[in-house]
Every structure is written in structure tokens, then in C-alpha cells.
Amino acid sequence: MSVDRERDTRVPLAAQVGYALVAIGLFGWFLFGWLVERQGFVNSVGESAGAAFSLLLFIAIVGTVRRSRH
Numbered sequence: 474m475s476v477d478r479e480r481d482t483r484v485p486l487a488a489q490v491g492y493a494l495v496a497i498g499l500f501g502w503f504l505f506g507w508l509v510e511r512q513g514f515v516n517s518v519g520e521s522a523g524a525a526f527s528l529l530l531f532i533a534i535v536g537t538v539r540r541s542r543h
Contacts, residue, residue: 499525 499521507517 495528 502524503517503521506512506520507514512520
């Protein structure tokens with residue numbers, strides 16, 4: 474019988490810094506659309522959310538490709 478060992482689930486510091494930079498970038502994109510381009514609050518939120526979901530889709534695809542190689 475095998476014993477299940479807990480995996481190390483800590484997120485690396487580089488990943489945390491990357492997440493913070495992406496969050497700051499998306500917030501900046503929202504502010505740029507809302508305050509500079511004056512496209513409206515709802516449109517700016519939608520554009521930022523669309524960019525975030527596109528980025529998440531890209532990350533999911535890259536993660537799937539990387540995992541399938543192992």
C-alpha cells in the first residue's frame with residue numbers, strides 16, 4: 474500500500490510577482506479606458522474583464538501544453 478504524500482502547494486515568488494504585475498496592468502488598462510479614452514465605466518470594466526479572461530485562457534492553454542509534454 475502506498476502512502477500519499479502532500480505536495481508542496483506554495484506558489485513561487487516569481488509567480489506571485491507576475492500575478493501582481495498582471496493585476497496592476499489590468500487595473501491600469503481599466504483606468505486608461507475610463508479616464509483617458511472616456512469610454513464609460515461599464516465599457517472599461519468589460520474591456521478589462523475581457524482582457525483578463527483572454528489572459529486566463531492563454532495561461533490554461535500553455536499549462537495544458539506544458540503538462541502534456543511530461
